[in-house]
Amino acid sequence: MEAISQLIVPNPYLAILLFVAVSVGLAAALQAVPFLTHPMRRSKEKISAYESGFEAFDTARRTFDVRFYLVAILFIIFDLEVAFLFPWAMVLQDISWFGFGSMMLFLTVLTIGFVYEWRQGALEWE
């Protein structure tokens, strides 16, 4: 028992791994058991798509507007900006004014981009 606790203590993320493993296993089991045990009697009506009693008119794959994509791109850029902010916020008292200034320069550069996209109207939904 002592040996196992020695093994487990070092990495605190092991608990998360166990959690993920158990949840994946449970989900797989809950899917698998009915699939293996249920009686399967397929008929044409049973496996056809149901849409208010009609046949489906066309496919469900409609194309999106490009504007969604533009929003996704702008999101990813600012996502990365925030990713750089996390370590900066953790060490701000150790890296002095130089670290502060370097982050301010970084933010200024990205703010220029932000102003550009605002002026271009990329944020407007129309």
Place this chain on the structure above:
Amino acid sequence: MLPDLIFALFATGILVGAGLIIAARNPMLGMLGMLVTFINAAGLFILFGAEFLGLLLIMVYLGAIAVMFLFVLMTIDLEFFKLREKPKAYLPLGLLTVAVLAGEFILAANYGLFSTNVTMLPTGEQPQNIIQIGNVLFTTYVLPFQLSGLVLLTAMVGAIVLTHRPRSDVKRQSITKQVLRTKEEGLTMTKPKLGHGTGTNVAKHWKPKSVAK
């Protein structure tokens, strides 16, 4: 023993996901493979003590890049299966090259130039991973850091230039214009006589809306 097994688990997951990506005929299945790959890679990073990077991988790749891929797949009306598949002439040579490359890499990694058996583990109490990163990222590596800011700026401007098409057939609200409107330009005072209308000839300025198609 346990960490080695966990490494094997994550490595298998990464390779299975990669196999799914390169073999998938359906792009959505390829996306699923990408998710599997990156979740396992995040686990691998956390196993190697790079916790911040692992979580960043989940945040950026699964939270943003996967969404972007899906948006593109939905934006273009994909008839993925109807891509022409004719010339296979390049295939044997290409795969041979890739196999030779893999062999060389593995030889170099295992019997190669690097002294890969030396392990230098940190001694003593180490600060948190994110603090270690922050301590050098904004001081020693300030130049690459600023460069990455410029790369992000380029990506932002490039994406807007490439995809943004301002629509001219839509009426927009300009709040500034709305607020700065004065009484003189918005209002005409008339004293209409009985039965003659206002006399300002509104009909001259009125245009019919274009009929929506």
Place this chain on the structure above:
Amino acid sequence: MFYTLTLSHVLTLSALLFTMGMAGIVLNRRNIIAILMCLELVLLSVSINLVGTSYFRADITGQIFSMFILTVAAAELAIGLAIVTLFFRNRGTIEIDAADLMKG
């Protein structure tokens, strides 16, 4: 922490992933989106390489540059996918062979 795992194993995993990405580019040569996904695999293999080295050498530099790789990958994808949507709008396909306007 590890008992038998050495840097060689990590480098081998990285090499396998890299070559799988290359093989994916060769196999899906026509499809731009599949090629972009395989490029992501190649970049991930480099990241794994750096993080593994960072662990076995007890040096944080590998993780820093892995972070820069992440940034560059995101920027590259943003532009690349924008080009794909534009290309699809102009040519109605995402086959690479359709991009032949500059071919003499």
